[in-house]
Amino acid sequence: MCLGVPGQVVAIDGLRATVDFFGVKKELRLDIVDEPVQVGDYVLNHVGFAIRRIPPEEVAETLALFDQILDVSGARDDLMAADVRGEIAAGAEKKP
Amino acid sequence: MTARDATRELKFRDPARARALSDALAREVAAIGRTVSVMHVCGSHEQAIARFGLRAVLPRGLELIMGPGCPVCVTDGPEVDEAVALALAGARVCTYGDMLRLPGTRRSLADAQADGAKVDVVYSVAQAVEIARANPSEQVVFLASGFETTAVATAAVALADPPANLSILSVHKYVPAAMEVVAESPETNIEGYVAAGHAATITGWGIFEPFAARTRCPVVVAGFEPLDILAAILKLAELVRAGRAEVFNAYPRCVTRDGNVPAQRTLWKVFEVSDGVWRGISTVPRGNLVLRPEFAHLDARRRFRIDVTAVRDADAAAEAKGCICGAIMLGLAKPTGCELYGTRCVPESPVGACMVSSEGTCRIWHTYGGVPDLRSAG
Numbered sequence: 081m082c083l084g085v086p087g088q089v090v091a092i093d094g095l096r097a098t099v100d101f102f103g104v105k106k107e108l109r110l111d112i113v114d115e116p117v118q119v120g121d122y123v124l125n126h127v128g129f130a131i132r133r134i135p136p137e138e139v140a141e142t143l144a145l146f147d148q149i150l151d152v153s154g155a156r157d158d159l160m161a162a163d164v165r166g167e168i169a170a171g172a173e174k175k176p
Numbered sequence: 177m178t179a180r181d182a183t184r185e186l187k188f189r190d191p192a193r194a195r196a197l198s199d200a201l202a203r204e205v206a207a208i209g210r211t212v213s214v215m216h217v218c219g220s221h222e223q224a225i226a227r228f229g230l231r232a233v234l235p236r237g238l239e240l241i242m243g244p245g246c247p248v249c250v251t252d253g254p255e256v257d258e259a260v261a262l263a264l265a266g267a268r269v270c271t272y273g274d275m276l277r278l279p280g281t282r283r284s285l286a287d288a289q290a291d292g293a294k295v296d297v298v299y300s301v302a303q304a305v306e307i308a309r310a311n312p313s314e315q316v317v318f319l320a321s322g323f324e325t326t327a328v329a330t331a332a333v334a335l336a337d338p339p340a341n342l343s344i345l346s347v348h349k350y351v352p353a354a355m356e357v358v359a360e361s362p363e364t365n366i367e368g369y370v371a372a373g374h375a376a377t378i379t380g381w382g383i384f385e386p387f388a389a390r391t392r393c394p395v396v397v398a399g400f401e402p403l404d405i406l407a408a409i410l411k412l413a414e415l416v417r418a419g420r421a422e423v424f425n426a427y428p429r430c431v432t433r434d435g436n437v438p439a440q441r442t443l444w445k446v447f448e449v450s451d452g453v454w455r456g457i458s459t460v461p462r463g464n465l466v467l468r469p470e471f472a473h474l475d476a477r478r479r480f481r482i483d484v485t486a487v488r489d490a491d492a493a494a495e496a497k498g499c500i501c502g503a504i505m506l507g508l509a510k511p512t513g514c515e516l517y518g519t520r521c522v523p524e525s526p527v528g529a530c531m532v533s534s535e536g537t538c539r540i541w542h543t544y545g546g547v548p549d550l551r552s553a554g
Binding site: 084095111114126127128129131142160163166167 | 299535
């Protein structure tokens with residue numbers, strides 16, 4: 081759970097942001113993010129809250145770590161992948 | 177594999193670099209000339225260490241131990257009892273998934289659920305807010321577990337005008353306090369600590385400076401790539417050898433000295449530290465995060481008279497007979513030293529807390545092959 085998961089902000093409505101996590105869109109809250117966030121930015125999500133705006137120069141490296149965690153070809157019941165999927169599920173369903 | 181991945185592979189997973197780090201670590205530990213034990217305090221670190229078999233490339237003179245890094249595991253039985261009692265008294269209890277099967281002194285929330293109590297698993301406290309809004313005639317209690325990183329989210333909800341039928345049963349824990357207990361325990365001999373990168377995103381690495389100064393132990397903040405972890409351990413060994421009790425940030429792409437200041441303000445506006453019992457360990461001074469008096473209206477302990485008589489076994493030991501989770505979390509024993517591990521205690525029917533949670537040492541070792549420390553296999 082302390083890994084969080086990165087995603088890209090696609091829309092902002094007040095303190096809520098729609099964020100794309102590896103193709104899954106969820107709503108996150110922006111109450112406790114460290115810096116102002118804009119559409120296009122990447123944020124780190126922990127339990128449904130953005131806790132960090134990921135500086136642009138660090139986005140590729142951060143995404144690569146999670147690509148690798150989520151790639152569990154052959155490994156069933158991978159704990160890291162399950163925790164990351166749980167963090168994605170922590171976002172609210174995007175309201176139409 | 178995309179081009180981005182290929183670049184990354186070369187930079188962070190290059191076997192030659194792993195070997196170079198491993199060789200440098202072997203030289204460093206040989207120069208120290210005795211066995212050195214270092215501790216990390218993060219379930220995600222243990223997952224990465226076990227998943228990638230990192231202990232197999234550590235020198236024999238270096239012990240890498242997981243300490244109290246699993247918030248579910250350290251939640252005490254009597255705290256679970258409070259949630260079970262509230263659920264059986266008719267409240268709808270929402271909590272994070274691993275808490276469901278965590279044993280109280282007699283029963284778990286899963287047991288209460290089987291008896292008809294309303295228990296919902298959520299991934300976010302925000303989902304508990306939605307459940308409270310959707311069920312205005314019910315009392316919804318969020319059993320709030322997790323370390324300070326997770327407590328920040330609970331605090332944000334407390335400040336955002338939550339619905340009147342939502343209350344919070346805080347079992348949040350504060351990690352730096354437990355590190356002090358480990359460091360001061362006469363039984364442990366930990367000479368350096370690896371701190372969790374993403375938790376430090378919130379707290380900043382500066383938080384460890386007083387700890388390092390007081391305990392004379394260096395602290396290195398580490399990321400979660402295999403090479404991030406190896407590099408952090410190498411730095412830790414260098415600091416141990418040089419006798420320098422400093423804090424080093426080996427994860428600068430994520431962690432700053434000051435951390436996420438707005439999040440810290442949110443946390444301390446809502447919570448304060450209090451002495452608390454951590455399962456299997458002891459009373460940890462300043463180890464629990466409790467709601468401040470200004471948030472009494474949200475505090476399930478102040479709002480309800482929680483009668484645990486029917487669900488508490490006052491004579492229950494903190495651990496089941498034979499279970500050594502406490503010793504494991506203090507770094508005094510390994511899962512493989514427990515007679516229940518992998519026999520009577522397995523992920524499908526856990527006996528001890530460390531087998532319940534995906535962040536527990538026993539669960540992680542069991543999932544990734546039982547004995548990730550290949551050196552001990554000969």
